[in-house]
Amino acid sequence: MTATEVLGTRGGPRGRERARVVVLGGGYGGQLAAQSLARRTDAAVTLVNDGDRFVQRVRLHQLATGQPVEAPRFTDLLAGTGVRFVDDRVLGLDPVAHRVALRDGGSLDYDVVVLALGSHAAVPEHAYDVTTAAGAAELAARLDRGCRRLAVVGAGLTGLETATELAESHPATATTLVTAGALDDDLSAKGVAHVRRVVARLGIRVVEHAEVRAVHPGGLTLADGTEEAADVVVWTGGLVVPDLAARAGLAVDAHGRVLVDAALRSTSHPDVVAVGDVAAAVASNGDVVRMACATTIPAAQQGARTVAAVLAGREPGAFRYRYAIRCVSLGRRDGLVQVVHTDDRPRELVLTGRAAARVKEAIVRGTLWVQTHPRIPASA
Numbered sequence: 001m002t003a004t005e006v007l008g009t010r011g012g013p014r015g016r017e018r019a020r021v022v023v024l025g026g027g028y029g030g031q032l033a034a035q036s037l038a039r040r041t042d043a044a045v046t047l048v049n050d051g052d053r054f055v056q057r058v059r060l061h062q063l064a065t066g067q068p069v070e071a072p073r074f075t076d077l078l079a080g081t082g083v084r085f086v087d088d089r090v091l092g093l094d095p096v097a098h099r100v101a102l103r104d105g106g107s108l109d110y111d112v113v114v115l116a117l118g119s120h121a122a123v124p125e126h127a128y129d130v131t132t133a134a135g136a137a138e139l140a141a142r143l144d145r146g147c148r149r150l151a152v153v154g155a156g157l158t159g160l161e162t163a164t165e166l167a168e169s170h171p172a173t174a175t176t177l178v179t180a181g182a183l184d185d186d187l188s189a190k191g192v193a194h195v196r197r198v199v200a201r202l203g204i205r206v207v208e209h210a211e212v213r214a215v216h217p218g219g220l221t222l223a224d225g226t227e228e229a230a231d232v233v234v235w236t237g238g239l240v241v242p243d244l245a246a247r248a249g250l251a252v253d254a255h256g257r258v259l260v261d262a263a264l265r266s267t268s269h270p271d272v273v274a275v276g277d278v279a280a281a282v283a284s285n286g287d288v289v290r291m292a293c294a295t296t297i298p299a300a301q302q303g304a305r306t307v308a309a310v311l312a313g314r315e316p317g318a319f320r321y322r323y324a325i326r327c328v329s330l331g332r333r334d335g336l337v338q339v340v341h342t343d344d345r346p347r348e349l350v351l352t353g354r355a356a357a358r359v360k361e362a363i364v365r366g367t368l369w370v371q372t373h374p375r376i377p378a379s380a
């Protein structure tokens, strides 16, 4: 059954004056999809987010150091678009009744729903989080009270950005970066050489090939029994998605990400479109895309194109994502732009230092700017 058929059977554009599109989650994916849909369709678009401000998640490691980070109100971002904003927590989705249950006890009916609830780190007890605004603010407050030894667990891009940002802004704190893999796991030789230079300059001790067995108030216990003393442990590994899709009975992968077709429709419930971290969208290399703002923004644009096409009774196009670069901030004054092949393998082509930091900053500004300047190509 296609989403068009579902809409046809439930009314929507044919049976009702305006189709109802409900977008769940106002992050990089959901806010942009809602904006795009309001501008390109005449559907009644509702955006639901738990919190009335847009969180620039790619700056949360900056928030954790106490830097001011702009958090615009949704009512300002959406002013003039016609999108209705609902500040509430989504508790459940009934894809048969086409209904979303909210924490305040109310519900929203939809013809098409866009799932964009993002992800968060599975943070163990006694560790701090930088993947939510509340977690980053709590970490900033804790560091303000003083910290002699800090351990950051996970050396993916978030871990690297967090460790370097914190070490740069807290030079008197002894910072350790603990990773199950190695710093060079995902970077070219030139890229990793630069990261190692910056990490050394910032005085960060790196513990590689070390699985963390437990976090406790005094630090970490590694799988080989080694103790790593730390007053504060920051956990950046193991991103998980909300279990809402699985609970709703949507087809999901082993990580709970919504299985989607080429147009980003749920394979089990085609009137559910999923974008961003919550979706198991496939890149042109055949793999599920990385959880990233870089992949979420084009997915949100495709998700909006898909909904617009379905509402117009057209077959939607396909999400085509090719990787180009990976951008990593290494504190405020340094960075790494790692050029990658279209399948995300690193090339021996990098930009480093202040120039890379400037490129990264420009891209991060762009991720906020695009939120009020959505584009859907006319061919969509």
Ligand SMILES: Cc1cc2nc3c(=O)[nH]c(=O)nc-3n(C[C@H](O)[C@H](O)[C@H](O)COP(=O)(O)OP(=O)(O)OC[C@H]3O[C@@H](n4cnc5c(N)ncnc54)[C@H](O)[C@@H]3O)c2cc1C
Pocket: 024, 025, 026, 027, 028, 029, 030, 048, 049, 050, 051, 055, 057, 058, 059, 060, 061, 088, 089, 090, 091, 116, 117, 118, 119, 130, 131, 132, 158, 161, 242, 275, 276, 277, 278, 291, 292, 293, 294, 295, 296, 327, 328
């Ligand atoms: C510190 C850090 C740095 C990063 N740096 C980069 C980077 O440099 N480049 C890059 O490409 N990616 C980066 N990322 C990853 C990037 O932030 C995510 O991939 C991106 O935010 C995913 O977008 P999204 O719309 O899927 O989810 P989000 O942006 O997380 O938005 C999800 C929204 O849904 C809301 N929500 C969740 N559950 C509910 C509910 N039940 N009810 C109502 N609302 C709900 C949340 O409040 C949130 O507003 C970084 C992540 C972190 C944590």
